[in-house]
Amino acid sequence: MIRTPSQTVGPFYAIGLCRRTENTLVPPGDPKAVELHGTLLDGDAVPIGDGMIEIWDGRRWGRSGTDSEGTFRFLVTKPEVVVGAPHFDVFVFARGLLRHQLTRIYFPDETEANALDPVLAALDDVERATLVALEQNGNLQFDIRMQGDRATLFFDH
């Protein structure tokens, strides 16, 4: 059978997909929780204010729409390793994006594990750098660039 093809999430996805707050992947009051935030950017480096990000750590899932500055936010802890280095699997949705895109967020303080990760190991240095979050005052920052020289690496899926 042929798979049902994808269509864009469109500009009004929040009606159906952001009716409740679903961007917390930790129990309330978890002392290890950190904020994972970033900006979704188009090919002109303009923030995408009508995008949506979903993340999955193998056990916990969350999603966040982007605000008018293109910012998304999650509360997370470092996931347990299933395969390779700790990471989040990430889907990007937006108006103008006819199919969602798959990327990954790795941790900046996992240099050794990242070096052994089978997915990161197959990439060159520039590509690899687009998948590692930055540490910022104890929180994590991960910008997603859809296009250009510093474009985030996306995976076939």
Place this chain on the structure above:
Amino acid sequence: MQAEETPIVLPDDPTFGTEVQVDYPGYRSTRLRAPDRPLVTLPEELHSLSGPVFGEHALHEADGDLTRQHDGEPLGERIVVTGRVVDEDGHPIRAALVEVWQANAAGRYRHVVDQHPAPLDPNFSGAGRCLTDDEGRYRFITVKPGAYPWGNHENAWRPAHIHFSVFGRAFTQRLVTQMYFPGDPLFPYDPIFNSVRDPRSRALLVADFDIATTEPEWALGYRWDIVLGRGGPAMTPLEDT
């Protein structure tokens, strides 16, 4: 001298494959948003990783009936939309979370960005969700959405559609798409619909009118099945438990 313009709708071309053409030029917003570098292939085993599972707690009463979320009933043609969520081998995907959102019968979304001068309906929010049953079946009651104009090109109108979001069992079975209604006269003019270049695949986006689903004296019925990817070998044991 005439400015050269990209055609809004390109001819059928199955060489693009059965999935949507992500950088389809007729849909203007793709130009700065579709990835412009080749996608990297993940190791095969990572495609089988399980995805989030949603239980009944994810649902509220009336989530599957968009006509009963307010004090009164919404205006418009009442419809039942039902079908099965299956994988490429035809196996049902049970307990899949299906979420929908749509414009009202006048073609207006309840969203601050939608400024189309058509009336809002105080009795219609336009959002629903449900879980598939053991046969992979979902069912919504709603009103038929109206067509509406958009700014992509001169005199651009979207064919009537309902947005669908589906979570399968494997992470990579995730699908967000749009369901259309049979025989819509706007099909030949819509770049989003035509961004699926293979006509057989594009036809999968269109529901069938179904007299068996139609309820006498009450609502027209439409059937629309959703086919997700295989999700890899890890799926079989999960499905059997």
